[in-house]
Amino acid sequence: MTAVAEKRKKAYHGAGYTRSYAIKGGTRWRYQIQVPRDPAHPERGTKTITKAGFLTEKAADTAKQKAQRDAARGLRIGTKVPTLRDYSAQWLDSLDLAAATVAGYRRQFYRHVLPRIGDLTLDAITTTGLNTLYRQMQTEAPPAISGRWSDPKPLGANSVRKIATTLGALLDAAIADKHILDNPAKSDGIRKPSKQAVTEQSAEMTVWTAEQMTAFLTWNREVRRDPDHPLWNLYAASGARRSEVLALRWSDIDLKTGKVHIRRTLDTARPGETKKPKNGKARSFGVSPSTVTVLKDWRRLLAARDLNLVRGDRWVFPMPGDWERHRNPASTSEMFTRRVEWAQAALGGEDVLPTIHLHEVRHSAATILIAHGTDPKTVAERLGHESVRITLDIYTHVTKQSDDRAAALLDFG
Structure with a gap:
């Protein structure tokens, strides 16, 4: 048995494998591993995941090891991570809350969040990106929509803080669904409006004597x-x-x-x-x-x-x-x-x-x-x-x- 064949055999019988295959353009590499069908329900058994197209064995092996680490940490492997736009629609439909409350959440996302970061996949949402979002919502008006929202205004601190809370709950659900590992909306570096900022703005409310x-x-x-x-x-x-x-x-x-x-x-x-x-x-x-x-x-x-x-x-x-x-x-x-x-x-x-x-x-x-x-x-x-x-x-x-x-x-x- 040649050294290459021995290496391929050992890889196959270990924790997954990396293998080469020939195409017209030359040699490419792929890996294959076993992962849980549903990380939330390990009792449902495993499935095979194969990913190909790597230019080198090292690149394929590095990707395989990362996939194995992610699987061990409970992430879904082999499925496409949904965008915030797609996942928010599913999440909002699942909420067991008053219809008016859910409708309010939909308006928040539709007007202020999705036009800005709706096309990001969940794993691409970062703490820095959310801090930018919160600042934009307070300083920039959302896109105008004819009719009721034809002259939109930036949001106050209280509204942005509420949206930040809603996003935090959504991303908690994404963790439970094994799409992401950590909640960027609840990290130490998050900079949503403070309670003091809300209080200072509320002091400016106009009231009658x-x-x-x-x-x-x-x-x-x-x-x-x-x-x-x-x-x-x-x-x-x-x-x-x-x-x-x-x-x-x-x-x-x-x-x-x-x-x-x-x-x-x-x-x-x-x-x-x-x-x-x-x-x-x-x-x-x-x-x-x-x-x-x-x-x-x-x-x-x-x-x-x-x-x-x-x-x-x-x-x-x-x-x-x-x-x-x-x-x-x-x-x-x-x-x-x-x-x-x-x-x-x-x-x-x-x-x-x-x-x-x-x-x-x-x-x-x-x-x-x-x-x-x-x-x-x-x-x-x-x-x-x-x-x-x-x-x-x-x-x-x-x-x-x-x-x-x-x-x-x-x-x-």
Whole structure:
């Protein structure tokens, strides 16, 4: 037996083999090894993997050894590593979460992530690449899309931080699926926006004072004579989320005690359906006597149209003209924005009444409560925050003002 034949025989009976083969262009080398069919389920046995086309025996042997090391570490061998675009679609479809939550993740990827790194294979995503992505999302607008996203803007620190968390979860799943070994989104070198950056930006949120809120609601009721005044009044008086107010049924409001019970929220991903409130917890809170009066008048107005509209199972704020349906959340926000513009024109401009959006009515309510001494625990329960810490983090600018006032009170100089 020749030396070459002996070498080939030993290689074949060892841990896989490397062999030469002839083509018109000369000699090439290939390797063959046995690897698990499914690294996540070793009990399913092994399969043969062959890779050819190497110019030298050394190159083939080096590739074979790397493949064996990767197989020993649990990676899938012999299958193509998917791109982030392909894998994210599969991962999102697999999530057992509320439809609106998954839809939010899809929007994050579709608008901000996939246009930038969607064509990278999972094993090509690096910590440095993710740091670049996070910086770009904060400094560069995503590609424009006609219609709703025709004038896109860069993202704030909070949005980028949320996307970073979602990417981290996706790459954890890729590890479990044996596509990659380590999570570049969770390495020591990752530079996603810090909690401090989020807090600093949240301090810049625009809110109304109690006087500005009163001015707007008074104008809306007495000058504009807005038929939707009860809706805006309840948003201001409750601090509830947009879709929580729109999901209220008459059985959720006790007009004798002035109690409002948040038991559900609209499922924005499935129009016409509701789901549990955020964090899965129902909550109750009181509203002022003046708000109760507004709601009673609203109820009488609906009853005058049709007594069925004030049954316990009917929407408190149904779609005008299509009374069986709830209102559209996005349209409701747009309606509020128009009313703010009209109020500014009537009351003296943005210096008198700053521009805010509907969600900032909630922020305004919380800010007013904290600024006037309501304890953070009560505010957190009213807003439906999972913990007091969330409330304190969001409204740091108000608690800092309270601390300054406390310091002044304890000045005995």
